[in-house]
Amino acid sequence: MSFVKEKVSYLKGLSDGLNIPDETSRKLYSAIIDTLEAISEALDETEADIVEIDESISDIYDALDEIEDEIYGGPLDDEDEDELDEDDFFELQCPHCGDTIYYDQDMLSCKDEIICPSCSGKVVPAVDEDD
Ligand SMILES: [Zn+2]
Structure with missing residues (x-):
């Protein structure tokens, strides 16, 4: 679980444990926490995307290195x-x-x-x- 998700999870538990008596406040806090959960979910997906893109870029660099070696590498015969x-x-x-x-x-x-x-x-x- 990511750091942000842990924080949101803690907030959710805290909110449940406090037993907020006012129904309107309870609804509002619940909606805020749901929103935070959605944001942390989106953050995780973005992070995974970035990792994937990073790997793709590494692959491209490797391929470029190979092409470069092919063109310039080694002594010219x-x-x-x-x-x-x-x-x-x-x-x-x-x-x-x-x-x-x-x-x-x-x-x-x-x-x-x-x-x-x-x-x-x-x-x-x-x-x-x-x-
Ligand atoms: Zn001459």
Whole structure:
């Protein structure tokens, strides 16, 4: 039994034991105690709901951790790196010095040419629109 329910139960016993002579007062106290009982019942249900929600949130966090481990966890092997490059970066070779240059979508959309970081030569990527 919850703390609040115990208090209400005590009040009910006290009210019964006092044998209030006035009927109107007795009815009023009885109605008040009934209301308190209903409130304590609702409180208990709310508490149980919160516990349930808390458990659900913990489950969600656990699932998120698993997903996070799946995406970021562990050392990247060659396969993972290839996938990362395909998704986020383009790779091309500088025609001037032969260095490999990595660039992303943003760089591509804001300007047509890319400056090679090794030789400062202009590199125009050949973009395959169908890809
Ligand atoms: Zn270059």
